[in-house]
Structures are given as C-alpha cells and as structure tokens.
Amino acid sequence: MCYHFSMSDNWTVQPLLVGTGYSSSCTLLISRMHRVIVDTGLSLQESDLVRALRAKGLEPADIDLVVNTHLHVDHCGNNTLFPRAAICLSREERRWTLAFYAAIFAARAPELAAQEFYPELASHGLKARTIRNVTRMARALWDPVRLGAEDRFRWLETADLPAGLEVLPTPGHTPHHVSIRVAAAEPVVVAGDAVLHEDAEAQVHTMIPYARAQYLATREALLARGERIVPGHGPAFRPVASPAATPPGGRTSRP
Numbered sequence: 001m002c003y004h005f006s007m008s009d010n011w012t013v014q015p016l017l018v019g020t021g022y023s024s025s026c027t028l029l030i031s032r033m034h035r036v037i038v039d040t041g042l043s044l045q046e047s048d049l050v051r052a053l054r055a056k057g058l059e060p061a062d063i064d065l066v067v068n069t070h071l072h073v074d075h076c077g078n079n080t081l082f083p084r085a086a087i088c089l090s091r092e093e094r095r096w097t098l099a100f101y102a103a104i105f106a107a108r109a110p111e112l113a114a115q116e117f118y119p120e121l122a123s124h125g126l127k128a129r130t131i132r133n134v135t136r137m138a139r140a141l142w143d144p145v146r147l148g149a150e151d152r153f154r155w156l157e158t159a160d161l162p163a164g165l166e167v168l169p170t171p172g173h174t175p176h177h178v179s180i181r182v183a184a185a186e187p188v189v190v191a192g193d194a195v196l197h198e199d200a201e202a203q204v205h206t207m208i209p210y211a212r213a214q215y216l217a218t219r220e221a222l223l224a225r226g227e228r229i230v231p232g233h234g235p236a237f238r239p240v241a242s243p244a245a246t247p248p249g250g251r252t253s254r255p
C-alpha cells in the first residue's frame with residue numbers, strides 16, 4: 001500500500017463548540033503531527049470544551065497549539081485549559097485588548113473611555129446604559145490570567161504556524177484580527193469574528209466593529225474566496241456565489 005501525504009491535504013477541521021449569539025466557535029484542527037484549537041470560548045464553557053474533546057477521544061493535554069483570532073473575552077477564556085499548548089496570538093492585538101479592557105474597567109464613564117479604542121463608537125448610536133452593561137459583563141468574564149502564561153506565547157507577527165496553516169490578516173472587527181486558512185482536502189477558513197455568522201443580519205452579542213468599512217470589506221473578501229468558512233458565532237458554511245453573482249434575495253449556501 002502506498003501512503004502519499006502532501007502538506008496540503010493532511011489537515012482535518014472539526015467543530016468542538018459551534019459559536020452562538022454569545023460564545024465563540026472553538027475549532028479543532030488535526031494533522032499527523034499536530035492538534036490545534038482555534039479560539040477557546042468563554043471561561044464559562046470550560047467543561048463543555050473538555051466534554052467536546054473527550055467525545056473525540058482527546059484530553060486537554062493532547063492539544064499542542066492554541067491560536068486566537070483575537071482576544072475578546074468570548075474567544076480566549078480557556079487558553080489555560082491546555083497544559084502543553086503553545087499559544088499563538090498577535091502581540092499588537094494583545095496590547096490593544098489589554099489596554100481597552102483596563103481603560104473601560106477603570107473608567108467612571110466607560111462609554112467615553114471606549115471611544116479611544118472604538119473611534120466610530122458615537123456613530124453607532126448606543127445608549128450609555130448599554131455600554132455600561134456590556135462593560136459590566138466583560139469585567140465579570142475577563143481574566144487576563146486565562147490568556148495564558150507569557151512563556152507560552154508565540155507571536156503571530158513572527159512565529160510560523162505548522163505547515164498547512166496560513167495566517168490571513170482580517171482586520172476590521174478588531175485592529176489586528178486574524179483568520180486561519182487550513183489546507184484540508186476541502187480548504188477551510190476559520191474566520192473568527194471577521195465573519196460573525198453566515199447571515200450578515202444574525203443577532204450576535206459582540207462588540208461593534210473597530211472599523212465598520214474595513215470589517216465589511218474583510219467579510220466580503222473572505223466570502224469571495226468561495227472556501228468553506230467557520231464563522232465566529234455560527235455553524236460552518238460554504239459560500240457558493242461570488243458577491244458580484246449573488247442574486248437578489250441573498251446568498252445561498254450548502255452545508
């Protein structure tokens with residue numbers, strides 16, 4: 001029997017947790033050499049994540065790499081669950097996110113403090129009360145310790161991911177957001193919040209985009225690739241029409 005593997009077809013992509021309106025997708029990538037998780041969900045989901053892994057015959061110690069698309073609290077809450085894993089994240093994104101959370105948590109008026117980090121905030125017409133509620137919820141859930149120990153970090157700006165995994169810069173939802181393109185037999189883009197959901201109108205309780213026009217352009221560019229997408233807050237889908245060819249009435253897809 002002849003075993004022929006190429007670098008481009010030896011990955012599989014499996015959902016561990018499918019993202020919802022509140023929590024992020026957590027996605028397992030497996031090759032002969034590596035077991036990788038992209039995004040680790042809310043800290044509240046630790047036991048769900050362990051259960052999902054065990055259903056696939058894996059333990060947290062079997063994971064050797066965690067990758068974060070960005071560092072909103074619903075995407076990185078269980079990084080420390082994996083005792084052997086290196087943690088790949090953007091150095092710039094970490095700096096921005098730590099500063100953002102520190103500023104709004106310390107502020108008497110988080111709706112003002114947030115404007116420094118979300119320059120388009122005023123144009124979204126949110127009530128101050130809404131922003132204060134979001135701040136309170138984020139403060140209850142955010143624990144920078146759960147990002148992981150610094151000696152585990154590998155910066156996406158400089159580190160190489162295993163062969164077959166490609167970092168796509170996908171800014172807009174946050175300034176330094178990335179997506180991971182997986183060279184599986186059917187290529188997959190694990191998009192994080194660069195694509196919140198297949199349905200652009202779906203209700204997702206997440207932050208407003210850092211830069212709305214950039215977010216929309218990034219989303220369109222990812223959909224236009226035509227490759228299967230794991231969105232940040234919904235089930236995987238495959239766009240079947242390029243934006244130019246989308247018929248009136250909207251995009252269709254097959255599972």
Ligand SMILES: [Zn+2]
Binds near residue numbers: 070072193207
């Ligand atoms: Zn997010």
